[in-house]
Amino acid sequence: MTRLNYHHLQYFSAIANAGSIAKASERLHITPQTLSAQLHTLEESLGYQLFDRRGKKLILNDIGNITLGYANEIFNLGDELVNSIKNHSTDFSFRFSIGVTDVIAKVFSFNFLREVYKMDENIKLVCKETSLEVLLAELAINKLDAILSDTPLPINSPIKAYNHLIGKCGVTFFATAQIADQLSCNFPQSLNNQRFFIAGEGTNQRMNILSWFDQINVTPLIIGEFDDSVLSKYFGQAGYGVFSAPTIIENHVIEQFNVKIVGRTTDIHEDFYLISPERKVKHPAVQYLLSAGKQLFNNPII
Structure with missing residues (x-):
C-alpha cells in the first residue's frame, strides 16, 4: 500500500483554499508546473480525481471534499501537538467536534456533553447545532467526530456510520x-x-x-x-x-x-442516539460519552 505524502496533502489543501493552481503557487512561492505535478501525483496515489476542472478554476468534487476534511483534521492535530510541546504540557489537548440536532433540549445536551470534561478537563469541545441533514454532511467529510440526535441515521443513507442508542x-x-x-x-x-x-x-x-x-x-x-x-x-x-x-x-x-x-x-x-463515523480510529470521547450517557438515563439528575 502506498503511504500518503503529507507534502502533497498540504499542496492539495492550498489549491482547494485558493481555488486555482495559479493562486496557490503565488502563496506557496512554487511554480504552477511543480504544484500541478504534485497534485497529479496525489490523485494518482489515491486513485481518484479531487477536482472538477471548469476553465481555469478547480472545483472540489465529492472525493475532494472528503480528502480536504481529513487534511484539515490532520493539520489541526499537528497544530495541537506543536502547541502542547511549546507549552511544555504533559497532557495532550484533544479536540472533540460534535453536532447536535436542533430539536434536542439544551439542558439535556449540556448534561450529556459536560461529561466529556471528566475524561479530560483540557479537551476542546466544539459543538454545532443544526438539522440532522446538515450535520450528516459534515460527518461525511470528517468535520465532526459524532452527532447527538433524536433519530438514528436514515436506513438508505450513503454515509458509513454507526447508530448508538444512548437511552x-x-x-x-x-x-x-x-x-x-x-x-x-x-x-x-x-x-x-x-x-x-x-x-x-x-x-x-x-x-x-x-x-x-x-x-x-x-x-x-x-x-x-x-x-x-x-x-x-x-x-x-x-x-x-x-x-x-x-x-x-x-x-x-x-x-x-x-x-x-x-x-x-x-x-x-424520546430516543437519543450518538451517531459515530465508521472509522478505524475513533475519537476516545465517543466511547466515553456512550457510557456516561447511559448512566444519565439510569440515574437521571436533570
Missing part, C-alpha cells in the same frame, strides 16, 4: 399550576380542544405526538409550532397553553419555568 424516555406535559390542576384529572383526554404548543414541521417529536393524539382520539388546539423548544416553554410558562418535553428533563422544566405536570405517557418516547 429513551417518555414524554411529560406541562402547564401553569392553574391549567395543570384543571387538566390533570382526566389526562390525556383532558387535552382535547386545549391550547397546545408543538415542535416544528418535520421533526420526530411532532410526528410522534400527533400520531399518539390520533390513536387516543384527542384533538388539541395547536396554537404554536416552534423549532426551538425553549420558546414553547416560555409561552407555556406565560399561561398560553400546554407544552411537552422529554420526561428525563422534567425536574429542570418545573424548576426553571415554574410550571406543573399535567400528565406523563410512555406510549410515545
